[in-house]
Amino acid sequence: MTQAEALKEYLLRLADSDMILGQRLCELCGKAPALEEEMALMNVALDLVGQARNWYEYAAELIDDGRDADKLCFRRDAHDYRNLLLTEQPNEDYAVTMGRQFFFDVYHYFTLKSLTESSDERIAGIAAKSLKEVTYHLRRSSEWVKRLGDGTEESHRRMQDAVDILWRFTGELITPDDTDRVMAEAGIGPDPDQLAKDWRGMVNEVLTQATLTPGAEDAWMYMGGKHGEHTEHLGFILAEMQFLQRAYPDATTW
């Protein structure tokens, strides 16, 4: 794999994970447990979709085959999507929603933090802007994991269940493949070992404070999202998200 190929692949991963998690949060519109949460969820979703747009735009320039950011987002099928499996998991209850958000935010935060020092200036710029937003996302989701973990008996049970359900998707966040390694070696992407160490450190710290038990480090992990092998959920997410672009392929403006 050349560095140029790896870069395009890497940008699509960043974009797709933001986009799919943003889409999942959009599904919660009008269904949050409190009006303040309604605002916060939409705010986080807005940040994620905005970041996705920035990554897609850069990816589209490099791919340079006539597709723009919208085409990359709304016209690729599931096997071309490169998002982390974690981000496509269903909302379920609020413990799963916040657990998913927390695991992703920790990964997202340390990834972006490293990307602010990327040798690719465009990436460093987008990362710096995104990091401000994601710092808030992480603070918020950490707080919720603690509230739910150390709240009532019911919330503790639900939050622990959420950790157990989602744990098998977390390995993918911190297990590097060739693309990740090429990016790290080029000084573009984060050092995979450092990322894994940071992720584990913060996750353990917050879960401990939340009186929750993390999964085993050597637990079996479900991976494949980064290569386009997804769970059954993604097809339905895209069917909904891409409906108009697919149903009206001749439309050039919306």
Add this chain to the structure above:
Amino acid sequence: MYAQLVETGAKRLKTKEEMSPEEREFQEKVDAETKIEPKNWMPEGYRKTLIRQISQHAHSEVVGMLPEGNWVTRAPTLKRKLQLMAKIQDEAGHGLYLYSAMETLGADRDEEIEKLHQGKAKYSSIFNYPTLNWADMGAVGWLVDGAAIVNQVVLQRTSYGPYSRAMIRICKEESFHQRQGYQILLDMMREGTEEQKAMVQDAINRLWWPALMMFGPHDDESPNSQQSMAWKIKRKSNDELRQMFIDQTVPQLEFLGCTAPDPDLKWNEETGHYDFGEINWQEFYDVLKGNGPCNRERIKTRKNAIDEGAWVREAAVAYAEKQKQRAQAA
């Protein structure tokens, strides 16, 4: 605008002679355009009317997120998706802001929301209509936010200070939503395919009359208006506001190259206003009574969100309590 048929509890206006000294002083303040603030004395009817109106308005902001939530997962481009998400977020913010204004009157947000879920409190009838195609997101912004603005611009001068200030802030954001909504329609009419143009006309056909109903019944059918006007909670009559809306909207409709589903709509040289056909009032009252296309779904969705979120809110309270105890023990 989002408040229709707000009860005042008054059958007729009291004369100055019938008023108590406090009532008279209050009315003189209102007449002199001095804002009433939370700590000022106010008639019980004034307080209750405002609680009803502001809570209806807040409920409308929150329920109004649902027809948009119906399309936010299917928005056609990143730009449109981001715009719609920002609009929905603004609406949640307006809801919070309005509930806070309402609480300055001694009302409780949770209690008022409970009334909504029990079907005892109203919200704008418009949100009981379904959003059936993407152009509805444009038409809702243009017509529904447009109608809301006509009402709310006037409410910036309403007599109760916190409500007036909420309106000033909300109006700014809603004018933005209205322009964005219109732009969605304009882009589709100018550069869209025949199918997209048909979507736009279809959205207008369905939402035109419900938007006009947002202003409430005719003045002579609006028994509570007189008292609300005397208290300057309301500043212009339903029919006046509806006419203002029609007059500003029809030229925009023509500019789009679309038509309204009203054969009687035409410019009247003599009055300097547009004439328009009679609203189907039976439909209006049916929807208010709960028999609109989506009344049941809207309330069910809101009620489920709050009911199913109870354990989350309880956990937050329990955690905060534990943290407080830990801080004290430390």
